[in-house]
Amino acid sequence: EPEVTQTPSHQVTQMGQEVILRCVPISNHLYFYWYRQILGQKVEFLVSFYNNEISEKSEIFDDQFSVERPDGSNFTLKIRSTKLEDSAMYFCASNPTVNTGELFFGEGSRLTVL
Amino acid sequence: DQQVKQNSPSLSVQEGRISILNCDYTNSMFDYFLWYKKYPAEGPTFLISISSIKDKNEDGRFTVFLNKSAKHLSLHIVPSQPGDSAVYFCAASATGGFKTIFGAGTRLFVKA
Numbered sequence: 001e002p003e004v005t006q007t008p009s010h011q012v013t014q015m016g017q018e019v020i021l022r023c024v025p026i027s028n029h030l031y032f033y034w035y036r037q038i039l040g041q042k043v044e045f046l047v048s049f050y051n052n053e054i055s056e057k058s059e060i061f062d063d064q065f066s067v068e069r070p071d072g073s074n075f076t077l078k079i080r081s082t083k084l085e086d087s088a089m090y091f092c093a094s095n096p097t098v099n100t101g102e103l104f105f106g107e108g109s110r111l112t113v114l
Numbered sequence: 115d116q117q118v119k120q121n122s123p124s125l126s127v128q129e130g131r132i133s134i135l136n137c138d139y140t141n142s143m144f145d146y147f148l149w150y151k152k153y154p155a156e157g158p159t160f161l162i163s164i165s166s167i168k169d170k171n172e173d174g175r176f177t178v179f180l181n182k183s184a185k186h187l188s189l190h191i192v193p194s195q196p197g198d199s200a201v202y203f204c205a206a207s208a209t210g211g212f213k214t215i216f217g218a219g220t221r222l223f224v225k226a
Contacts, residue, residue, distance in 0.1 A: 004157070031212070042219060043158060043203060048212040055212035091157050101146045101207025101214040105157030 002026040004106035006092050012112045013082055021077045021109045023092030031055070032075045033093040033103060034067065043091065049075065050098070082113045117141045118206050120217035127224050133191040135220050137204030140185065144206040147180060148214070149189045152201045158216075161202070162189070194224045 005024045013019050025032050034046040048055040049067055064080045075094075079086055089110050093103040119138045127133045139147075145166040150158035164171040164178045164187065171178050177190045191198055204217040 033213070035216075043216040045213045045215060050212065058213075093157075098210075098212055100163065101148055101205065102160050102163060103158075103214055105159065107155070107157050 004092055004094055004104050006090075006106035006109050008109055009107070010110040010112070012114065015084055015113055016081050019079045019082055019086075019111060021079075021090050021092075021111070023075045023077075023106055024073050025075055025092065025094030026096075026104055027073070029094035029096050029104070031095050031098050032067075032069070033095075034077045035091045035093060035105075036060075036088040037091065037108075038085075038088045046077075046090075048098075055098075079111075082111075084113050087111055087113045117144075118204055118215050118217040120204050120220050122220050123218070124221040124223065127194045127222065129196055129224055129226050130193045133189075133194045133198065133222055133224065135189040135191075135202050135204075135222065137187050137189075137217055138185055139187075139204075139206050141206070141208070141215075142185075143208040143211075144215075145209050146207045147178070147187050148205045148207075149176075149178060150203040150205060150216070152203060152219070158203055191222075194222075196224050196226050198222060199224045 007022045032049040037043045047057040047061045066078045089108045091108045092106045148163040149161045151161045152158040162176045180187045201219045203219045207214040
């Protein structure tokens, strides 16, 4: 069964460093998303991406965040200068249509900022 | 911005009994509602959904009920099984929108 894959599964970084989280969405999906979950809290929307541009972003997704689809398969989230509060589980998701909200999630990348 | 609320952080149920998980929403624009299940160290997985034109959707042991006037939905699991123990997230989206909003989750414990 097709699945969303994410790398790395866990990354530890120093505050102020840049981090890139990578995702390979399901191949025939058109809409891509990043969500995050701070430990024990809700799953928060960060950004959605369609047709090579951001469709919608939350207030969390400030100037230190960026997304890119550099080729036909990868979808990346870059955090330019990490802060302690960026420590969270970051989930990539995709879906073939935007109309239902049914998302297919990857297993997540745990980011720890020291 | 708590557009989707799950007020019970946890629920404990005996195996074989019914589990009822509740969710409230505030945004009238939401017209599609979903439940996701999440195990530790995994991403959420889609469980069941309901469109706003319906008030009930059933899939095996799982039934979702929607009360639009009360802006409330619930997930019923019957009979509950130990393998159902997980965190359940309620979520909602609006047609034409580009995001699905999640609640805080309810941790379900099904005791054998």
